[in-house]
Amino acid sequence: MVPEPAVVVASSIREGRFPVSTYIALLRAVNVGEHTRIKMSDLKKMFESMGFGQVHTYIQSGNVLFQSQEDAEPLRRTIEREIRAVFGLEVTVVLRTLTELEQIVRNCPFLGDELQEAESLHVALMADEPSEAGLKRLLPFTTGVDEYRIAGKQIYILYRQSSHKSRLSNNFFEQKLRVSSTARNWQTINKLVEMGNAIEQ
DSSP: OOOOOSOOOOOSSOOSSSOOEEEEEEESSOSSSTTSOOOHHHHHHHHHHTTOEEEEEETTTTEEEEEESSOHHHHHHHHHHHHHHHHOOOOOEEEEEHHHHHHHHHTOSSOTTSOOTTOEEEEEEESSOOOHHHHHHHTTOOOSSOEEEEETTEEEEEESSOTTTOSOOHHHHHHHHOOOEEEEEHHHHHHHHHHHHHHHO
């Protein structure tokens, strides 16, 4: 059962001030260890208690679709505070609008539908754009197998063999760029776009 939230944010019930946006909240590193477990049913209840509309979750890695009239940056901070209050966890939340996620799919520099056997495509979604200093820290690093491309607040990663054996992990990019991020595979990204479009129909 979800504890009573410390703060209830009625962001979607106000009418007429701002247009409603469909957001996708991507939680970093939940349900990857016994100390970071959050039931998606409880997470859904938390988002609903905050006044958001059309709340849906997808798989256990922490993906929540919802609608709100709030701007992204203060909204992200509010959700992080509420997760801390309700679940007692420090979790980085990365937000993208449905429009932004659709652009991520359209702008993919790799051909996600023409992958060879054993190849996989992932996207690391950063909370903020990396600095010039962070990008320079990546320059000395090269890999003869896997590839990556940075576009704005996204890192497209093409794993030629196994993502689990590659040096191009989410933690690697966080350490080099010093920006929090969370990664999803290409199938998850496309499924979230599909679910977002269904919400808006």
